[in-house]
Amino acid sequence: MTLYFSVSSVPSVVQDLRTYSKGLLMQVVSKGVPAGPVLWEETLPGGAHWSGVMRRGTALRFTDIEGGANVSALFWNFEEKSERYNMPDTLKAQHTAYLTRGHCGFSDMGRVMFSIVDDSAGWHDTVCGVIDDATMTERFGAKRFQENRNAMHRSGREGLLKEMGRWGLGKRDLHANVNFFSKVVTDAGGNLSLQPSRTPGVHVDVRFDMDVLLAVSCAPHPFVEQGTYGPKPVKITAWRAGIAAADDHCRNFRGENQRAFINTARYFAD
Amino acid sequence: MLVESKLDPKTAVVTEICAAGEPWMREIRKGQVFRILDLEGNQAVDTLFYNASDPEERYSAIDTIQRQRNLYLGVGTRLMSTEGRAMLTIVADNCGRHDTLGGACAQESNTVRYSLDKRFMHACRDNFMSAIQHDHDHGMNKRDITHNINFFMNVPVTPEGGLTFEDGISAPGKYVEMRAEMDVICLISNCPQLNNPCNAYNPTPIRLLIWDQG
Numbered sequence: 001m002t003l004y005f006s007v008s009s010v011p012s013v014v015q016d017l018r019t020y021s022k023g024l025l026m027q028v029v030s031k032g033v034p035a036g037p038v039l040w041e042e043t044l045p046g047g048a049h050w051s052g053v054m055r056r057g058t059a060l061r062f063t064d065i066e067g068g069a070n071v072s073a074l075f076w077n078f079e080e081k082s083e084r085y086n087m088p089d090t091l092k093a094q095h096t097a098y099l100t101r102g103h104c105g106f107s108d109m110g111r112v113m114f115s116i117v118d119d120s121a122g123w124h125d126t127v128c129g130v131i132d133d134a135t136m137t138e139r140f141g142a143k144r145f146q147e148n149r150n151a152m153h154r155s156g157r158e159g160l161l162k163e164m165g166r167w168g169l170g171k172r173d174l175h176a177n178v179n180f181f182s183k184v185v186t187d188a189g190g191n192l193s194l195q196p197s198r199t200p201g202v203h204v205d206v207r208f209d210m211d212v213l214l215a216v217s218c219a220p221h222p223f224v225e226q227g228t229y230g231p232k233p234v235k236i237t238a239w240r241a242g243i244a245a246a247d248d249h250c251r252n253f254r255g256e257n258q259r260a261f262i263n264t265a266r267y268f269a270d
Numbered sequence: 271m272l273v274e275s276k277l278d279p280k281t282a283v284v285t286e287i288c289a290a291g292e293p294w295m296r297e298i299r300k301g302q303v304f305r306i307l308d309l310e311g312n313q314a315v316d317t318l319f320y321n322a323s324d325p326e327e328r329y330s331a332i333d334t335i336q337r338q339r340n341l342y343l344g345v346g347t348r349l350m351s352t353e354g355r356a357m358l359t360i361v362a363d364n365c366g367r368h369d370t371l372g373g374a375c376a377q378e379s380n381t382v383r384y385s386l387d388k389r390f391m392h393a394c395r396d397n398f399m400s401a402i403q404h405d406h407d408h409g410m411n412k413r414d415i416t417h418n419i420n421f422f423m424n425v426p427v428t429p430e431g432g433l434t435f436e437d438g439i440s441a442p443g444k445y446v447e448m449r450a451e452m453d454v455i456c457l458i459s460n461c462p463q464l465n466n467p468c469n470a471y472n473p474t475p476i477r478l479l480i481w482d483q484g
Contacts, residue, residue: 082412087332088373093382095434097371097427108395110378123431127341127371129332134354172413174352176332186427190341222336260382 039238044218046231047152049159051166051215053078054208056268059117059241062234064181067200069232070221071180072130072156074164075105075113078211081169083109087126087176093256097186099124099178102253104209104260111264112257113212115250117241118205121197123183128192130156130177131222140229152231156219163215180204182221194223207241207250209264243270273345275362275447277303277481284480290473291462293397295405297322298450298480303361305447306458307477308422312438312470314461315421316374316394319349319357322453325408327351331370331417341427343368343419349448357454362447365440369425372435374398374418375463384465394418397459408455420461421446423468437467 039058043065044050054060062071077083086108094103101119104112116124136142136155143153157174164173181202183195208214220231244251244261251261279285282305288294290313298304306315321327333350335341343349345363348356373379376395380388395415402410422440427433462473 086373086379086417088371088417089376089379089382091433092372092425092435093379096431097433098431106379106382108376108378110376110382127332127335129330129336132333132354171326171352176417185429185431186341187429190427192335192339192341223339256382259386262386263378263381 036239036241039240041235041237043233043235044216045152045233047154047159047219049163049215049217050236051163051213054212054214054238056208056211057241057243059205059207059239060214061203061205061237061239062180063201063203063237064121064197064232065200065235066232067198067202068196069218069234070182070224071234072160072217072219073178073180074160074175074215076169076173076213077107077113078213081167081173081213083107083111084173084175085113085178090126093260094254097127098183099126102250104250104253104257105178106260107210109263110260111267112209112260115207115209115244115248116204117207117250118203121181121202121204124204125179125182125184125221126176128179128182128184128222130160130217131219132157135222139224139226153229154219156217159217159219160215167213179221184223192223194221207244209244209261210267271345272364272366273362274364275305275445277305277447279479282479282481284478286478287475288458288460288478289475290460291392291397292460293401294458294460294478295401295455296478297453297455299453300450301483303447303449303481303483304358304456305445305479306421307443307445307479308365308440309442309477310474311441311444312422313440313474313476314423314438314463314468315476316459316461317419317421318398318416318457320408320410320414320455320457321351321357322455325410325414325455327353327355328414328416329357329419331419334370341371343370348451349419356451358448358450360446360448362445365422365444365446367424367439368446369420369423370417371427371433372420372423372425372468374459375461380465388465391464392462394459394461394463397462398457401457420468435466435468438470
Protein backbone atom coordinates (compact mmCIF):
# COMPACT_ATOMS: atom_id res chain seq x y z
CA MET A 1 0.00 0.00 0.00
CA THR A 2 1.32 3.43 -0.86
CA LEU A 3 0.45 6.18 1.58
CA TYR A 4 0.23 9.79 0.60
CA PHE A 5 -0.65 12.72 2.79
CA SER A 6 -2.06 16.09 2.00
CA VAL A 7 -1.60 19.47 3.64
CA SER A 8 -4.54 18.88 5.92
CA SER A 9 -3.92 15.36 7.14
CA VAL A 10 -1.06 13.11 8.02
CA PRO A 11 -1.73 9.39 8.23
CA SER A 12 -1.33 7.92 11.67
CA VAL A 13 -0.50 4.52 10.29
CA VAL A 14 2.84 4.36 8.56
CA GLN A 15 3.80 1.79 6.02
CA ASP A 16 7.46 0.98 5.66
CA LEU A 17 8.14 1.47 1.99
CA ARG A 18 11.76 0.45 1.84
CA THR A 19 10.77 -2.45 -0.37
CA TYR A 20 9.79 -0.02 -3.10
CA SER A 21 12.31 0.55 -5.85
CA LYS A 22 14.48 3.57 -5.12
CA GLY A 23 14.44 4.56 -8.79
CA LEU A 24 10.67 4.73 -8.86
CA LEU A 25 10.49 6.87 -5.73
CA MET A 26 13.15 9.28 -7.01
CA GLN A 27 10.86 10.16 -9.91
CA VAL A 28 8.49 11.95 -7.56
CA VAL A 29 9.08 15.64 -8.20
CA SER A 30 8.21 18.19 -5.56
CA LYS A 31 5.64 20.81 -6.48
CA GLY A 32 5.99 22.54 -3.13
CA VAL A 33 3.03 20.81 -1.52
CA PRO A 34 3.83 17.52 0.18
CA ALA A 35 2.90 14.58 -1.97
CA GLY A 36 4.72 11.34 -1.83
CA PRO A 37 4.98 8.07 0.00
CA VAL A 38 5.63 8.28 3.72
CA LEU A 39 8.96 6.69 4.60
CA TRP A 40 8.73 6.68 8.38
CA GLU A 41 7.25 8.51 11.30
CA GLU A 42 8.28 9.07 14.90
CA THR A 43 7.00 11.05 17.88
CA LEU A 44 9.61 12.85 19.95
CA PRO A 45 8.54 13.41 23.57
CA GLY A 46 8.91 16.95 24.94
CA GLY A 47 12.53 17.64 25.83
CA ALA A 48 13.83 14.72 23.73
CA HIS A 49 16.60 14.96 21.13
CA TRP A 50 17.18 13.22 17.80
CA SER A 51 19.52 13.28 14.84
CA GLY A 52 19.68 11.66 11.44
CA VAL A 53 20.80 11.97 7.85
CA MET A 54 18.14 13.42 5.57
CA ARG A 55 19.03 12.59 1.99
CA ARG A 56 18.64 15.12 -0.80
CA GLY A 57 15.05 15.09 -1.99
CA THR A 58 13.54 13.79 1.23
CA ALA A 59 11.39 15.96 3.44
CA LEU A 60 10.28 16.06 7.05
CA ARG A 61 6.97 17.30 8.39
CA PHE A 62 7.23 18.57 11.97
CA THR A 63 3.82 18.51 13.67
CA ASP A 64 3.20 20.40 16.89
CA ILE A 65 0.79 17.80 18.25
CA GLU A 66 -0.51 19.66 21.31
CA GLY A 67 0.44 23.26 20.49
CA GLY A 68 3.28 25.20 22.11
CA ALA A 69 6.14 22.97 20.99
CA ASN A 70 9.64 24.16 20.12
CA VAL A 71 12.13 22.31 17.93
CA SER A 72 15.71 23.61 18.09
CA ALA A 73 17.40 22.37 14.90
CA LEU A 74 20.95 22.39 13.50
CA PHE A 75 22.01 21.43 9.96
CA TRP A 76 25.32 20.25 8.43
CA ASN A 77 26.32 19.00 4.99
CA PHE A 78 26.65 15.28 5.75
CA GLU A 79 29.55 14.94 3.30
CA GLU A 80 31.62 17.88 4.59
CA LYS A 81 30.45 18.90 8.03
CA SER A 82 32.36 22.17 8.11
CA GLU A 83 29.62 23.36 5.75
CA ARG A 84 26.60 24.24 7.85
CA TYR A 85 23.41 26.26 8.04
CA ASN A 86 24.29 29.94 8.16
CA MET A 87 21.69 32.10 9.89
CA PRO A 88 23.08 35.49 8.80
CA ASP A 89 23.46 34.44 5.16
CA THR A 90 19.95 32.96 5.22
CA LEU A 91 18.34 36.08 6.68
CA LYS A 92 20.17 38.76 4.73
CA ALA A 93 19.77 37.00 1.37
CA GLN A 94 16.01 36.74 1.86
CA HIS A 95 15.56 40.08 3.67
CA THR A 96 13.82 38.42 6.58
CA ALA A 97 14.37 38.06 10.33
CA TYR A 98 12.37 34.81 10.59
CA LEU A 99 11.56 31.74 8.49
CA THR A 100 8.32 30.57 6.88
CA ARG A 101 7.01 29.02 3.64
CA GLY A 102 9.10 29.94 0.61
CA HIS A 103 12.29 30.54 2.59
CA CYS A 104 15.38 28.42 2.14
CA GLY A 105 18.11 27.68 4.65
CA PHE A 106 21.44 28.60 3.08
CA SER A 107 24.81 27.14 3.98
CA ASP A 108 27.96 29.20 4.44
CA MET A 109 28.97 27.92 0.98
CA GLY A 110 26.10 29.63 -0.78
CA ARG A 111 24.01 26.49 -1.28
CA VAL A 112 20.46 25.55 -0.32
CA MET A 113 20.46 23.06 2.54
CA PHE A 114 16.70 23.01 3.06
CA SER A 115 13.49 24.66 1.91
CA ILE A 116 10.30 25.35 3.84
CA VAL A 117 7.77 24.01 1.36
CA ASP A 118 4.72 24.31 3.58
CA ASP A 119 3.98 25.94 6.91
CA SER A 120 0.75 26.31 8.86
CA ALA A 121 2.56 27.85 11.87
CA GLY A 122 3.77 30.93 9.98
CA TRP A 123 6.85 32.05 11.89
CA HIS A 124 9.99 30.21 13.01
CA ASP A 125 12.68 31.94 15.06
CA THR A 126 16.35 31.60 14.16
CA VAL A 127 18.03 34.43 16.11
CA CYS A 128 17.54 33.49 19.78
CA GLY A 129 19.67 30.36 20.04
CA VAL A 130 19.05 27.33 22.21
CA ILE A 131 18.34 27.04 25.93
CA ASP A 132 21.41 26.00 27.93
CA ASP A 133 21.89 24.36 31.33
CA ALA A 134 22.35 27.65 33.21
CA THR A 135 19.09 29.09 31.90
CA MET A 136 17.24 25.82 32.50
CA THR A 137 18.39 25.77 36.14
CA GLU A 138 17.57 29.45 36.63
CA ARG A 139 14.02 29.09 35.24
CA PHE A 140 12.99 25.58 36.18
CA GLY A 141 15.52 24.29 38.69
CA ALA A 142 17.87 21.35 38.25
CA LYS A 143 16.35 17.89 38.14
CA ARG A 144 18.49 14.80 38.12
CA PHE A 145 17.74 11.35 36.76
CA GLN A 146 18.02 9.88 40.26
CA GLU A 147 14.82 11.62 41.34
CA ASN A 148 13.03 12.10 38.04
CA ARG A 149 13.83 8.93 36.14
CA ASN A 150 13.08 9.30 32.45
CA ALA A 151 11.41 12.75 32.46
CA MET A 152 13.48 14.76 29.96
CA HIS A 153 14.45 17.71 32.13
CA ARG A 154 17.47 18.60 30.00
CA SER A 155 18.54 21.71 28.11
CA GLY A 156 18.36 21.94 24.33
CA ARG A 157 22.08 22.62 24.15
CA GLU A 158 22.86 19.41 26.05
CA GLY A 159 20.51 17.44 23.78
CA LEU A 160 22.10 18.85 20.65
CA LEU A 161 25.64 18.22 21.93
CA LYS A 162 24.73 14.59 22.70
CA GLU A 163 23.43 14.14 19.16
CA MET A 164 26.44 15.94 17.64
CA GLY A 165 28.78 13.66 19.55
CA ARG A 166 27.23 10.67 17.76
CA TRP A 167 28.60 12.05 14.47
CA GLY A 168 32.00 13.19 15.70
CA LEU A 169 30.96 16.81 16.15
CA GLY A 170 31.59 19.00 19.18
CA LYS A 171 31.21 22.48 20.58
CA ARG A 172 33.16 24.06 17.70
CA ASP A 173 30.40 22.84 15.38
CA LEU A 174 27.60 24.62 17.24
CA HIS A 175 26.06 27.41 15.19
CA ALA A 176 22.87 29.45 15.15
CA ASN A 177 19.89 27.10 15.16
CA VAL A 178 16.32 27.31 13.95
CA ASN A 179 13.58 27.20 16.60
CA PHE A 180 10.65 25.71 14.70
CA PHE A 181 7.20 26.78 15.99
CA SER A 182 8.57 29.65 18.12
CA LYS A 183 7.53 33.16 17.10
CA VAL A 184 9.73 35.94 18.46
CA VAL A 185 8.94 39.51 17.45
CA THR A 186 10.90 42.72 17.90
CA ASP A 187 9.84 46.26 18.67
CA ALA A 188 11.37 49.37 17.12
CA GLY A 189 14.18 49.30 19.69
CA GLY A 190 15.13 45.70 18.98
CA ASN A 191 13.53 44.31 22.16
CA LEU A 192 12.41 40.73 21.65
CA SER A 193 9.38 38.87 22.94
CA LEU A 194 8.13 35.32 22.48
CA GLN A 195 4.55 35.08 21.19
CA PRO A 196 3.37 31.72 22.51
CA SER A 197 1.41 29.56 20.09
CA ARG A 198 -1.12 27.18 21.52
CA THR A 199 -2.62 25.82 18.29
CA PRO A 200 -2.55 22.01 18.26
CA GLY A 201 -1.71 20.29 15.01
CA VAL A 202 0.22 23.02 13.18
CA HIS A 203 3.01 21.75 10.96
CA VAL A 204 6.03 22.87 8.99
CA ASP A 205 7.34 20.90 6.01
CA VAL A 206 11.09 21.01 5.42
CA ARG A 207 12.58 19.61 2.21
CA PHE A 208 16.28 18.76 2.24
CA ASP A 209 18.08 20.03 -0.85
CA MET A 210 21.42 18.45 0.07
CA ASP A 211 22.35 15.38 2.10
CA VAL A 212 21.89 17.00 5.51
CA LEU A 213 22.87 15.84 8.97
CA LEU A 214 20.03 17.15 11.12
CA ALA A 215 20.08 17.38 14.93
CA VAL A 216 17.01 18.49 16.87
CA SER A 217 15.96 19.05 20.46
CA CYS A 218 12.38 19.46 21.68
CA ALA A 219 13.48 21.42 24.76
CA PRO A 220 11.74 24.75 25.43
CA HIS A 221 12.60 27.96 23.60
CA PRO A 222 15.08 30.04 25.65
CA PHE A 223 12.44 32.73 26.23
CA VAL A 224 9.87 30.44 27.88
CA GLU A 225 9.09 31.99 31.25
CA GLN A 226 9.91 30.71 34.69
CA GLY A 227 7.72 28.03 36.19
CA THR A 228 6.14 26.92 32.96
CA TYR A 229 8.39 23.97 32.17
CA GLY A 230 6.41 21.58 30.03
CA PRO A 231 8.08 20.84 26.71
CA LYS A 232 5.65 19.50 24.12
CA PRO A 233 5.93 16.43 21.88
CA VAL A 234 6.59 16.73 18.17
CA LYS A 235 5.77 14.23 15.43
CA ILE A 236 8.26 13.94 12.58
CA THR A 237 7.10 12.35 9.33
CA ALA A 238 9.54 11.64 6.49
CA TRP A 239 8.63 11.34 2.84
CA ARG A 240 10.35 11.45 -0.49
CA ALA A 241 9.57 14.84 -1.98
CA GLY A 242 11.98 14.79 -4.93
CA ILE A 243 14.43 17.52 -5.78
CA ALA A 244 13.12 21.03 -6.36
CA ALA A 245 11.34 21.32 -9.69
CA ALA A 246 11.95 24.20 -12.11
CA ASP A 247 8.72 25.84 -10.97
CA ASP A 248 9.31 25.15 -7.26
CA HIS A 249 7.98 27.92 -5.02
CA CYS A 250 11.07 28.08 -2.79
CA ARG A 251 13.46 28.03 -5.77
CA ASN A 252 11.62 30.97 -7.31
CA PHE A 253 10.86 32.84 -4.09
CA ARG A 254 13.63 35.35 -4.86
CA GLY A 255 16.53 35.73 -7.29
CA GLU A 256 18.84 34.93 -4.38
CA ASN A 257 17.15 31.54 -3.97
CA GLN A 258 17.44 30.79 -7.69
CA ARG A 259 21.18 31.49 -7.58
CA ALA A 260 21.68 29.38 -4.45
CA PHE A 261 19.89 26.49 -6.19
CA ILE A 262 22.30 26.92 -9.12
CA ASN A 263 25.22 26.63 -6.69
CA THR A 264 23.60 23.50 -5.24
CA ALA A 265 23.09 21.97 -8.68
CA ARG A 266 26.76 22.55 -9.52
CA TYR A 267 27.77 20.74 -6.32
CA PHE A 268 25.70 17.70 -7.32
CA ALA A 269 26.71 17.92 -11.00
CA ASP A 270 23.03 18.02 -12.02
CA MET B 271 22.53 55.27 24.26
CA LEU B 272 25.58 57.41 23.54
CA VAL B 273 28.40 57.43 26.09
CA GLU B 274 31.61 59.38 25.51
CA SER B 275 34.91 57.81 26.49
CA LYS B 276 37.14 59.56 29.01
CA LEU B 277 40.24 57.73 27.79
CA ASP B 278 43.05 59.72 26.19
CA PRO B 279 44.51 58.15 23.02
CA LYS B 280 47.94 59.39 24.17
CA THR B 281 47.86 56.89 27.07
CA ALA B 282 46.91 53.87 24.95
CA VAL B 283 49.41 50.99 25.03
CA VAL B 284 48.44 49.90 21.51
CA THR B 285 47.57 52.17 18.59
CA GLU B 286 47.40 50.49 15.21
CA ILE B 287 45.82 51.17 11.86
CA CYS B 288 44.03 48.35 10.03
CA ALA B 289 43.97 49.32 6.36
CA ALA B 290 40.81 49.05 4.30
CA GLY B 291 39.90 45.47 3.47
CA GLU B 292 42.53 43.81 5.71
CA PRO B 293 42.42 41.36 8.64
CA TRP B 294 43.72 42.11 12.16
CA MET B 295 44.26 39.66 15.01
CA ARG B 296 45.52 40.33 18.53
CA GLU B 297 45.10 39.27 22.14
CA ILE B 298 43.39 41.62 24.57
CA ARG B 299 43.90 40.89 28.27
CA LYS B 300 41.25 40.89 30.95
CA GLY B 301 40.69 44.43 32.24
CA GLN B 302 42.09 46.13 29.16
CA VAL B 303 39.85 48.51 27.22
CA PHE B 304 39.64 48.12 23.45
CA ARG B 305 38.48 50.85 21.07
CA ILE B 306 37.59 50.55 17.40
CA LEU B 307 37.66 53.95 15.69
CA ASP B 308 35.93 54.54 12.35
CA LEU B 309 38.38 56.99 10.80
CA GLU B 310 36.51 58.00 7.67
CA GLY B 311 32.95 56.89 8.43
CA ASN B 312 30.45 54.19 7.39
CA GLN B 313 32.97 51.36 7.74
CA ALA B 314 31.68 47.92 8.80
CA VAL B 315 34.13 46.12 11.11
CA ASP B 316 33.46 42.36 11.16
CA THR B 317 34.68 41.11 14.53
CA LEU B 318 35.04 37.76 16.32
CA PHE B 319 36.31 37.05 19.84
CA TYR B 320 37.75 33.85 21.33
CA ASN B 321 38.74 32.90 24.87
CA ALA B 322 42.53 33.19 24.60
CA SER B 323 43.15 30.13 26.77
CA ASP B 324 40.44 27.96 25.15
CA PRO B 325 39.35 29.18 21.69
CA GLU B 326 36.59 26.55 21.66
CA GLU B 327 34.77 29.13 23.77
CA ARG B 328 34.00 32.04 21.45
CA TYR B 329 31.71 34.97 20.87
CA SER B 330 28.13 33.86 20.31
CA ALA B 331 25.72 36.20 18.51
CA ILE B 332 22.70 34.10 19.52
CA ASP B 333 23.69 33.95 23.19
CA THR B 334 24.32 37.70 23.22
CA ILE B 335 20.88 38.36 21.71
CA GLN B 336 19.26 35.78 24.00
CA ARG B 337 20.77 37.14 27.25
CA GLN B 338 19.87 40.78 26.58
CA ARG B 339 16.61 39.95 24.72
CA ASN B 340 17.54 42.59 22.18
CA LEU B 341 18.88 42.44 18.64
CA TYR B 342 21.23 45.41 18.71
CA LEU B 343 24.54 45.99 20.44
CA GLY B 344 25.31 49.18 22.36
CA VAL B 345 26.55 50.53 25.69
CA GLY B 346 25.90 47.98 28.41
CA THR B 347 25.78 45.01 26.04
CA ARG B 348 27.71 42.08 27.39
CA LEU B 349 29.25 40.17 24.49
CA MET B 350 28.46 36.60 25.49
CA SER B 351 30.39 33.42 24.79
CA THR B 352 29.12 30.03 23.70
CA GLU B 353 29.49 29.02 27.38
CA GLY B 354 27.14 31.79 28.50
CA ARG B 355 29.90 33.98 29.97
CA ALA B 356 30.57 37.67 29.35
CA MET B 357 33.70 38.09 27.20
CA LEU B 358 33.63 41.88 26.92
CA THR B 359 31.25 44.68 27.92
CA ILE B 360 30.61 47.71 25.72
CA VAL B 361 31.43 50.72 27.90
CA ALA B 362 31.50 53.66 25.49
CA ASP B 363 29.94 54.34 22.09
CA ASN B 364 29.32 57.52 20.15
CA CYS B 365 27.72 55.72 17.18
CA GLY B 366 24.65 54.23 18.87
CA ARG B 367 23.94 50.91 17.21
CA HIS B 368 25.92 47.89 16.08
CA ASP B 369 24.78 44.71 14.34
CA THR B 370 25.27 41.02 15.05
CA LEU B 371 22.69 39.48 12.66
CA GLY B 372 24.30 40.39 9.33
CA GLY B 373 27.24 38.00 9.50
CA ALA B 374 30.31 38.30 7.32
CA CYS B 375 30.50 38.58 3.56
CA ALA B 376 31.95 35.65 1.64
CA GLN B 377 32.62 34.95 -2.01
CA GLU B 378 29.90 32.31 -1.90
CA SER B 379 27.29 34.59 -0.37
CA ASN B 380 28.20 37.21 -2.96
CA THR B 381 27.07 34.78 -5.67
CA VAL B 382 23.74 34.34 -3.89
CA ARG B 383 23.08 37.93 -2.90
CA TYR B 384 24.25 39.82 -5.95
CA SER B 385 25.17 37.75 -9.00
CA LEU B 386 27.04 34.56 -9.87
CA ASP B 387 29.81 36.71 -11.37
CA LYS B 388 30.44 38.56 -8.08
CA ARG B 389 32.44 35.62 -6.68
CA PHE B 390 35.97 36.81 -7.33
CA MET B 391 36.06 39.76 -4.96
CA HIS B 392 37.69 40.34 -1.58
CA ALA B 393 35.48 39.24 1.30
CA CYS B 394 35.52 39.10 5.10
CA ARG B 395 35.46 35.31 5.18
CA ASP B 396 38.69 35.28 3.17
CA ASN B 397 40.24 37.68 5.67
CA PHE B 398 39.21 35.38 8.53
CA MET B 399 40.58 32.37 6.61
CA SER B 400 43.87 34.14 5.95
CA ALA B 401 44.28 35.15 9.60
CA ILE B 402 43.67 31.66 10.99
CA GLN B 403 45.80 29.96 8.29
CA HIS B 404 48.78 32.07 9.34
CA ASP B 405 48.03 31.79 13.08
CA HIS B 406 49.82 28.79 14.50
CA ASP B 407 49.09 29.47 18.15
CA HIS B 408 45.44 28.51 18.48
CA GLY B 409 44.79 25.63 16.06
CA MET B 410 41.75 27.25 14.50
CA ASN B 411 40.04 26.23 11.27
CA LYS B 412 36.84 26.97 9.38
CA ARG B 413 34.68 25.44 12.13
CA ASP B 414 35.84 28.25 14.39
CA ILE B 415 34.57 30.99 12.08
CA THR B 416 31.21 31.73 13.58
CA HIS B 417 28.58 34.47 13.45
CA ASN B 418 30.34 37.79 14.04
CA ILE B 419 29.66 41.33 15.19
CA ASN B 420 29.45 44.10 12.60
CA PHE B 421 30.51 47.22 14.44
CA PHE B 422 29.16 50.42 12.86
CA MET B 423 26.74 48.47 10.64
CA ASN B 424 23.03 49.23 10.50
CA VAL B 425 20.73 46.22 9.95
CA PRO B 426 17.28 47.21 11.18
CA VAL B 427 14.59 44.58 11.79
CA THR B 428 10.94 45.62 11.61
CA PRO B 429 8.13 44.37 13.90
CA GLU B 430 6.80 42.49 10.83
CA GLY B 431 10.11 40.61 10.60
CA GLY B 432 11.70 42.44 7.66
CA LEU B 433 15.48 42.82 7.60
CA THR B 434 17.54 45.15 5.42
CA PHE B 435 21.07 46.50 5.15
CA GLU B 436 20.77 50.27 5.47
CA ASP B 437 23.21 53.10 5.04
CA GLY B 438 25.54 53.23 7.99
CA ILE B 439 24.82 55.59 10.84
CA SER B 440 28.52 55.94 11.52
CA ALA B 441 30.69 58.90 10.55
CA PRO B 442 34.34 59.95 10.76
CA GLY B 443 35.49 59.80 14.39
CA LYS B 444 32.75 57.44 15.60
CA TYR B 445 34.02 54.74 17.94
CA VAL B 446 32.96 51.88 20.16
CA GLU B 447 34.85 50.84 23.25
CA MET B 448 34.68 47.64 25.30
CA ARG B 449 36.28 46.24 28.45
CA ALA B 450 37.61 42.69 28.31
CA GLU B 451 36.10 40.45 31.00
CA MET B 452 38.52 37.62 30.15
CA ASP B 453 41.69 37.26 28.08
CA VAL B 454 40.43 37.22 24.49
CA ILE B 455 41.72 36.93 20.96
CA CYS B 456 40.17 39.55 18.70
CA LEU B 457 39.88 38.69 15.00
CA ILE B 458 38.78 41.50 12.70
CA SER B 459 38.07 41.82 9.01
CA ASN B 460 37.93 45.46 8.01
CA CYS B 461 35.17 44.76 5.51
CA PRO B 462 36.08 44.97 1.80
CA GLN B 463 32.49 44.58 0.53
CA LEU B 464 31.78 46.77 -2.51
CA ASN B 465 28.29 45.55 -3.40
CA ASN B 466 26.14 47.07 -0.65
CA PRO B 467 25.97 50.26 1.41
CA CYS B 468 27.55 48.76 4.57
CA ASN B 469 30.80 50.57 3.72
CA ALA B 470 29.17 53.34 1.68
CA TYR B 471 30.69 51.53 -1.37
CA ASN B 472 34.10 52.82 -0.24
CA PRO B 473 35.96 50.69 2.37
CA THR B 474 38.28 52.78 4.54
CA PRO B 475 40.87 52.25 7.34
CA ILE B 476 40.11 51.91 11.04
CA ARG B 477 42.23 52.53 14.13
CA LEU B 478 42.51 50.00 16.98
CA LEU B 479 43.52 51.22 20.44
CA ILE B 480 44.07 49.35 23.72
CA TRP B 481 44.42 50.82 27.23
CA ASP B 482 45.67 48.89 30.23
CA GLN B 483 42.78 50.04 32.40
CA GLY B 484 39.54 51.91 32.00
